[in-house]
Amino acid sequence: MFTGIVEALGQIKAINVNSDGARVVVDSGDLDLTDVKLGDSIATNGICLTVVALDSSSYSADVSSETLTRTGFAHYAPGTKVNLEKAMLPTTRFGGHMVSGHVDGIAKILNVTTVGNSVEYWVELPQNLKQYVSEKGSITIDGVSLTVNSVENERFRLTIVPHTTEQTIISSYQAGHVVNLEVDLIARYIERLLFCKGQEDTASSSGISKELLMQSGFIKG
Structure with a gap:
């Protein structure tokens, strides 16, 4: 991990x-x-x-x-x-989010724009990963824990601050560059939970429902 x-x-x-x-x-x-x-x-x-x-x-x-x-x-x-x-230790300060190192797919950088002292990147969003990527959610790009600032159709936007640019390979990204994507593990588990629940005729003994997850802000309707 x-x-x-x-x-x-x-x-x-x-x-x-x-x-x-x-x-x-x-x-x-x-x-x-x-x-x-x-x-x-x-x-x-x-x-x-x-x-x-x-x-x-x-x-x-x-x-x-x-x-x-x-x-x-x-x-x-x-x-x-x-x-x-x-790999993280039990005593490691958890500065990012849970990352497994199991890549879900690859995508291209679509556009790079400087905004103030930061840089905005629009990244291709593969069709099979769309359901896992949400605004203000976490995503891993080439091993870097990042926040998704917006999602539009087949793409999503990242805003990279100078420190991240200096400490990673992100500064080398240009339009067309191919990156590794790993979606948020929690989003995957929620999808699996809902899939299994949908196949059951009775409510889950855990009491977790789609409505509860929507009310808690985990998913959108």
């Missing part, structure tokens, strides 16, 4: 494609690897990767064919910069 607060910027050193997927080597930049062990997880542009080899300045991980298909790895090459975050 991660928080979506980027700890360091890294860089892809190598991607070696094989019959099972690929082996990726990542230069860890300023990320402290002294407490990282083989088998630990590191979010790499929001993708939860398991460390299979390690030295003082880089780590290696295996990327499955599924991950290559569903994430931006198909667009990565040696030299590509990536956001890095180690």
Whole structure:
């Protein structure tokens, strides 16, 4: 589990494609690897990767064919910069939101506009993820926990403050750039809850209903 607060910027050193997927080597930049062990997880542009080899300045991980298909790895090459975050500890300050590192899909940056000292990004909203993205809700872009400022049809808007721009790879985004998306876990669980409830003839013993969720502000009618 991660928080979506980027700890360091890294860089892809190598991607070696094989019959099972690929082996990726990542230069860890300023990320402290002294407490990282083989088998630990590191979010790499929001993708939860398991460390299979390690030295003082880089780590290696295996990327499955599924991950290559569903994430931006198909667009990565040696030299590509990536956001890095180690798995959270029980004592970690929870500055972002719950992030699993399981990418739901990819999308393109549609437009970039400077507004005062911030930058606005309009991002493509895939049809299969529309129901999970709401105004003022949370979303993860390349491993960064961000707030959705508005949603319009097939796109949503982010407003990025200078600190986030400086600490992540977001400053490199231009129209057409492909990013990894992970929707809010709570939105997914609510959908599943409602789906299961809809298939039952009797009310759930938990007492949770669509009407209750609407009244509490979790979903809109």
